Amino acid sequence: MVRGIRSAVEGRIIQDFESCPNRCRPLTMTPSLPVQRERVRGQRIVEVRRRAKRIVLLLEDESAFVIEPRMTGLLLLSDPPDREHLRLVWKLSATGGETALWFWDRRGLGTVSLYLKGEWERHLGPERLGPDALEMTGAQWQLFCQSTTRPIKVAMLDQIRVAGIGNLYASEILHVCGIDPRRRACSLVRKEIGRLGEAVRYVLEEAIRYEGSTLSDGTYRNALNRAGSYQNQHRVYDRAGFPCPRCGFAIRRIVQAQRATFFCPGCQKRRLWKQLREVPPHS
């Protein structure tokens, strides 16, 4: 998302910031939209940044928008999937006219907050969000695993411990490193933790390269409303009953912490993994 909107947004001045007329309920916004609007009109957006799963728009007075798309929120430069669920628009100055950044959100679970200088750092800081999954060192993964007795899959979704991994990718990551999602985090041995750290980076970078997963309900789209293609690379997610691409076992769906988990009982063993090889995408 950040890469998709950065060049169109950085350096531009916010001419106006408004809700879009539709029949949806208003989004969660702190402070309220009119207050946000008053504060940001006329200000330049100096930087677009990512922190875990949040998008940060830094303004010239050092306040910042923090956007949480949650499940279905999209930041778009044009061409929304439908008019119905357009929620917000930033009207931006552009050379020779106006451009716009839209927030579209089918379910409306997304949030848009405007924090003052000093405030946003706290909301993105260590009490609210752990280290970014893509920046974790081996030593940090060690500490992470030692820090809890919960199942590894559940722990990976705890954004205070490690920030940036969502439900879909947690299943994919554990399959790549051959770890059973039911294993307690604190039971992993050093070699497994090393593999876990590698798999996190491998899967997330791969998913970013494919521009995310657009599932059957048409969720993620990029800034130009184009579907991603990582769903075609899924090894286990949403593939219950299909053969594992690595060992051929039928993929299973279980529920952990009220969330769906997909894994392969054949090559994600409770104990040590066996030799793993590269997993090709399913056909």
Place this chain on the structure above:
DNA sequence: ATTAATGTTCAGAA
């Protein structure tokens, strides 16, 4: 026609 499932975060309870 009703119900379950979908992913994410937070408040509040265990």
Place this chain on the structure above:
DNA sequence: TTTCTGAACATTAA
């Protein structure tokens, strides 16, 4: 202190 539960929401599939 840590972990778990339910609510928030819209839409679709069962």
